[in-house]
Amino acid sequence: MSRVTIKTIANDLGISHMTVSRALSDHPNVQKETRDKIVKRADELGYVKNAAAMVMRGDAPKIVGLLLPNIVNEFYARFANDLAVECDAQSLQLIIHLTNDDTTVEQKALEQLRQVQASSVVLVPAPRRSTGDRTPYGRMRVIELIRQSGTPDQHPTILVDDGPAIRAAVKHLVDKGHDKIAYIGANRDMSSGRARLDAFRLGAKQAGVEILPDLISTGVPSFSMGRSHGHAILAGGTATALLCGGVEISNGALSALMDSKTKLDEGFEFIGYGDPSFYSWVNNGVSTIRVPITELATRAAEMFLAADLSGPAPKDTFLAELIIR
Amino acid sequence: MSRVTIKTIANDLGISHMTVSRALSDHPNVQKETRDKIVKRADELGYVKNAAAMVMRGDAPKIVGLLLPNIVNEFYARFANDLAVECDAQSLQLIIHLTNDDTTVEQKALEQLRQVQASSVVLVPAPRRSTGDRTPYGRMRVIELIRQSGTPDQHPTILVDDGPAIRAAVKHLVDKGHDKIAYIGANRDMSSGRARLDAFRLGAKQAGVEILPDLISTGVPSFSMGRSHGHAILAGGTATALLCGGVEISNGALSALMDSKTKLDEGFEFIGYGDPSFYSWVNNGVSTIRVPITELATRAAEMFLAADLSGPAPKDTFLAELIIR
DNA sequence: TTGAAAGCGCTAACAT
DNA sequence: ATGTTAGCGCTTTCAA
Numbered sequence: 001m002s003r004v005t006i007k008t009i010a011n012d013l014g015i016s017h018m019t020v021s022r023a024l025s026d027h028p029n030v031q032k033e034t035r036d037k038i039v040k041r042a043d044e045l046g047y048v049k050n051a052a053a054m055v056m057r058g059d060a061p062k063i064v065g066l067l068l069p070n071i072v073n074e075f076y077a078r079f080a081n082d083l084a085v086e087c088d089a090q091s092l093q094l095i096i097h098l099t100n101d102d103t104t105v106e107q108k109a110l111e112q113l114r115q116v117q118a119s120s121v122v123l124v125p126a127p128r129r130s131t132g133d134r135t136p137y138g139r140m141r142v143i144e145l146i147r148q149s150g151t152p153d154q155h156p157t158i159l160v161d162d163g164p165a166i167r168a169a170v171k172h173l174v175d176k177g178h179d180k181i182a183y184i185g186a187n188r189d190m191s192s193g194r195a196r197l198d199a200f201r202l203g204a205k206q207a208g209v210e211i212l213p214d215l216i217s218t219g220v221p222s223f224s225m226g227r228s229h230g231h232a233i234l235a236g237g238t239a240t241a242l243l244c245g246g247v248e249i250s251n252g253a254l255s256a257l258m259d260s261k262t263k264l265d266e267g268f269e270f271i272g273y274g275d276p277s278f279y280s281w282v283n284n285g286v287s288t289i290r291v292p293i294t295e296l297a298t299r300a301a302e303m304f305l306a307a308d309l310s311g312p313a314p315k316d317t318f319l320a321e322l323i324i325r
Numbered sequence: 326m327s328r329v330t331i332k333t334i335a336n337d338l339g340i341s342h343m344t345v346s347r348a349l350s351d352h353p354n355v356q357k358e359t360r361d362k363i364v365k366r367a368d369e370l371g372y373v374k375n376a377a378a379m380v381m382r383g384d385a386p387k388i389v390g391l392l393l394p395n396i397v398n399e400f401y402a403r404f405a406n407d408l409a410v411e412c413d414a415q416s417l418q419l420i421i422h423l424t425n426d427d428t429t430v431e432q433k434a435l436e437q438l439r440q441v442q443a444s445s446v447v448l449v450p451a452p453r454r455s456t457g458d459r460t461p462y463g464r465m466r467v468i469e470l471i472r473q474s475g476t477p478d479q480h481p482t483i484l485v486d487d488g489p490a491i492r493a494a495v496k497h498l499v500d501k502g503h504d505k506i507a508y509i510g511a512n513r514d515m516s517s518g519r520a521r522l523d524a525f526r527l528g529a530k531q532a533g534v535e536i537l538p539d540l541i542s543t544g545v546p547s548f549s550m551g552r553s554h555g556h557a558i559l560a561g562g563t564a565t566a567l568l569c570g571g572v573e574i575s576n577g578a579l580s581a582l583m584d585s586k587t588k589l590d591e592g593f594e595f596i597g598y599g600d601p602s603f604y605s606w607v608n609n610g611v612s613t614i615r616v617p618i619t620e621l622a623t624r625a626a627e628m629f630l631a632a633d634l635s636g637p638a639p640k641d642t643f644l645a646e647l648i649i650r
Numbered sequence: 651t652t653g654a655a656a657g658c659g660c661t662a663a664c665a666t
Numbered sequence: 667a668t669g670t671t672a673g674c675g676c677t678t679t680c681a682a
Contacts (some may be wrong), residue, residue, distance in 0.1 A: 661674105
């Protein structure tokens with residue numbers, strides 16, 4: 001009834017538990033006959049090696065963590081999916097925690113991962129108001145994804161540079177004759193919010209158009225935020241094109257746009273952010289700024305394995321891509 | 326440099342590791358002064374309790390597993406999200422494995438979860454050809470989600486009954502004057518595929534319409550399958566309405582429909598399956614069959630905690646709901 | 651109030 | 667080829 005261990009099997013067979021251990025760990029020094037008997041009995045009893053015991057002996061637990069704000073956002077879902085595939089390929093177990101961008105939750109999750117000795121953690125750092133306390137990461141390898149928090153060079157980091165794509169998007173719109181281009185993005189609380197807005201401004205400047213302040217709106221990014229700001233811009237009547245700087249925002253703004261058949265017929269142009277699968281077929285294809293998610297996940301998985309912890313932490317940047325549909 | 330344990334702290338402070346243990350576990354029998362000193366030092370050194378040691382002593386590991394075909398499908402993503410929230414609330418760690426509906430992968434994942442002594446696993450069983458071997462679940466509580474595999478009453482099960490909603494969908498279409506209703510769904514490999522098609526047929530019968538065999542198509546469910554079958558049905562010209570029996574299929578078929586402006590203007594009616602967020606705003610709102618995902622996740626989390634393992638395994642069924650937009 | 655010993659499951663290092 | 671011992675980090679039991 002209780003858990004089957006090597007001792008259970010050993011007693012059952014009237015031999016030493018060491019022989020059982022050897023047999024089940026493919027150690028050469030076991031007589032074939034004995035080994036077969038052991039393997040057979042282990043199988044019958046449903047024996048599985050106790051991971052906790054292995055960890056206590058010093059084996060690195062085959063566990064990695066993933067901390068995401070949520071997993072409904074298609075960007076995060078795809079990343080989690082790709083990372084999970086990589087982990088399964090490496091026989092790693094992936095523990096997911098959702099932080100909801102709350103530093104408290106994030107800290108708690110990190111501590112739990114530390115308790116189970118997770119070897120690595122991929123983390124989208126929650127934006128933090130103060131440079132407040134943070135639990136030490138212990139022996140975990142922490143890989144920061146998308147956002148960068150705290151001291152640079154401290155942790156390996158995987159970033160996305162969407163600047164060029166955003167500037168290209170503006171240029172594309174200008175080339176098509178638009179000069180009243182609206183922008184909806186995240187506020188300056190997040191570094192990504194700042195960076196994208198800056199890229200938008202720079203793109204406009206480079207393309208030689210002036211952006212009316214009224215056409216730029218920022219806020220805490222969410223679907224409903226994107227939707228309401230989108231409605232406001234469409235109602236304003238000034239803008240002839242809209243660029244979004246965030247996945248949720250983009251979906252929200254697109255939903256607002258879909259409400260307005262007139263605008264679509266008038267040739268109002270929309271460029272979204274992220275590339276949810278339905279963008280390729282909604283509204284005859286939605287142009288967007290695509291982030292190479294699978295590449296990010298692959299790189300993260302590579303970092304799991306990277307042996308050397310010495311030297312400055314690597315910082316990899318992947319380019320987002322403008323997709324015109 | 327090496328891992329901080331209670332012994333590290335004990336040596337550091339020149340006391341017994343037992344006192345340290347007591348202090349850090351809020352045992353009353355420690356002098357306040359000593360306790361404060363210990364807690365302080367533990368904090369400085371970044372001590373965390375070793376989960377493996379606790380598990381070895383007999384503590385149930387705070388780990389639960391989740392096995393899903395994938396996590397990009399919005400249905401699964403939402404479920405995973407909701408379950409992760411529940412787990413965080415209960416200080417459980419959630420290990421996710423993606424099976425891709427492959428029994429081999431599923432078995433391997435289950436074994437890994439067994440090694441780390443996961444207390445419970447929520448599992449969308451991969452459809453299995455033969456009633457072949459399956460690793461014993463050991464002491465894990467296995468909760469089957471959506472699909473049921475193997476012997477009934479063996480595991481707690483959470484099912485969705487979409488029969489009434491599917492029949493209501495057919496009735497709705499008939500009431501609106503449609504009598505050439507097409508259906509795209511999963512083939513009979515999965516029990517859900519069979520059940521939904523049967524519900525569709527029954528609904529048609531109850532509504533007094535005959536379904537032309539040509540208008541029913543099934544196959545291995547996927548976006549592209551839904552899309553190509555959708556195109557075929559639209560090209561056929563016979564059908565005036567389409568009902569889908571699967572999430573991916575529904576998205577694919579919807580994408581096919583969006584390609585055809587004519588059909589939409591002609592009043593071609595579509596009822597999808599699942600309720601991706603964008604259904605509420607695409608195409609002025611897509612009618613669909615909604616599955617109560619959060620309720621499923623909440624119930625699953627409740628089952629994590631259920632103490633009694635005695636008696637027949639509970640089988641909970643949640644009703645899907647027809648949403649007309 | 652504090653400490654010492656034992657044991658959870660496993661394997662490296664020594665016996666035999 | 668097989669067996670014995672010890673120890674990973676922790677807490678329960680018993681002793682001081």
